[in-house]
Amino acid sequence: MSKKISNFIPYGKQTIDDDDISYFIETLKSDFLTTGIKVSEFEQKIYEILNAKYCVSVSNGTAALHLSALALLNEGDKVLTTPNSFIATSNSILYAKAIPIFIDICEDGSIDLTLCEEVLKKDKSIKAIFAVSFSGKILDQEKLRYLKDTYNIKILEDNAHTLGVKLTHSDISTFSFHPVKHIATGEGGAIVTNDKLLYEKIKMLRNHGQDDKHQMLELGFNYRLSDISCTLGLSQIKKLDNFTQKRQNIAKKYDEVFLNTIIKPLYPYTTNSFYHLYVVTVDFSQLDISRDELFSQMRAKNIGLQVHYKPINKQPYYKSLNYGNESTPIMDAYYKQCFSLPCFPLLTSDEQEYVITTLKDILL
Numbered sequence: 001m002s003k004k005i006s007n008f009i010p011y012g013k014q015t016i017d018d019d020d021i022s023y024f025i026e027t028l029k030s031d032f033l034t035t036g037i038k039v040s041e042f043e044q045k046i047y048e049i050l051n052a053k054y055c056v057s058v059s060n061g062t063a064a065l066h067l068s069a070l071a072l073l074n075e076g077d078k079v080l081t082t083p084n085s086f087i088a089t090s091n092s093i094l095y096a097k098a099i100p101i102f103i104d105i106c107e108d109g110s111i112d113l114t115l116c117e118e119v120l121k122k123d124k125s126i127k128a129i130f131a132v133s134f135s136g137k138i139l140d141q142e143k144l145r146y147l148k149d150t151y152n153i154k155i156l157e158d159n160a161h162t163l164g165v166k167l168t169h170s171d172i173s174t175f176s177f178h179p180v181k182h183i184a185t186g187e188g189g190a191i192v193t194n195d196k197l198l199y200e201k202i203k204m205l206r207n208h209g210q211d212d213k214h215q216m217l218e219l220g221f222n223y224r225l226s227d228i229s230c231t232l233g234l235s236q237i238k239k240l241d242n243f244t245q246k247r248q249n250i251a252k253k254y255d256e257v258f259l260n261t262i263i264k265p266l267y268p269y270t271t272n273s274f275y276h277l278y279v280v281t282v283d284f285s286q287l288d289i290s291r292d293e294l295f296s297q298m299r300a301k302n303i304g305l306q307v308h309y310k311p312i313n314k315q316p317y318y319k320s321l322n323y324g325n326e327s328t329p330i331m332d333a334y335y336k337q338c339f340s341l342p343c344f345p346l347l348t349s350d351e352q353e354y355v356i357t358t359l360k361d362i363l364l
Helices: 018-028 037-049 061-072 088-095 113-122 141-151 196-206 227-237 240-257 291-300 316-320 329-337 349-363
Strands: 054-058 078-081 099-102 126-132 154-158 172-176 189-193 278-281 338-341
Touching: 018 227, 037 054, 037 189, 037 227, 054 061, 054 196, 061 088, 061 154, 061 172, 061 189, 061 196, 078 088, 078 113, 088 099, 088 126, 113 126, 113 141, 126 141, 141 154, 189 196, 240 278, 240 349, 291 338, 291 349, 329 338
Parallel strands: 078 099, 078 126, 126 154, 154 172
Antiparallel strands: 054 189, 172 189, 278 338
């Protein structure tokens, strides 16, 4: 019998402690609140832990995708991408006036790179792949390298779910520091690359299109991240390994208790995942309860579940652009069955046990 829990348990939340608050106060008392030394320090920490040469911090993860798309793509470029992501991933392709082409996913929720190759073989005009390491499971890096080299395409990895994965063969990796992600800066994002020309262009676009001499060379944006945000990020990043370990421990416990039940983890437990999300699937067609009813009953017990994600190509705006009829059978089946359980470093063992017991009581 699990302990009764009175507080609401969301699927994700930030972890802020006294050290974070102390760092924050220190910056508030300093001479710089924006575009100061903490920005440079934070960017250095990011590119060091990711084994990259360059990092540009930005105001949020969407800004990271936007600037990266502008740096990598030209108008009219065709880009393979996943329907299983937050809308910002494919939106960034549209921002660059390029053309998203949605490819079905694998059973682990990430884009099917084998299907990508089949499309690349048939269509030599495709210029890039925008891939997502969904839920935190690292994409096949050797396959990405092979596709990049063999078909002479650009690779962007949207690693909003995967902070800590090393930059290897991709042209650009982007990250998000939204509160539910691995570290929080309030809002915030970053772009990492080993390409100096890409770095210089993105850095310029982040700051109104100005170079270091304050000459405006292109139409840019104000996507800078503040010293205040970077200070919080510097404090948080010291705890990244600990945060990741806690997420992995939570995932491992879920895997163990759902073994041989109708509640199926999206993939077997692996240390190759940073577990931004812990996703399960349930075949609701075999049950007397719908997913909406499950969500409602769990919320009544103070537990928040979430769907990650509605297929992007079937969003109303994308349907207005004539998307939505792509052959994506695995994505379509996955969407009908998926939901994410609470998984974040502050989740206590009692809270996790309460989530497990409540879910089992409703479904099993």
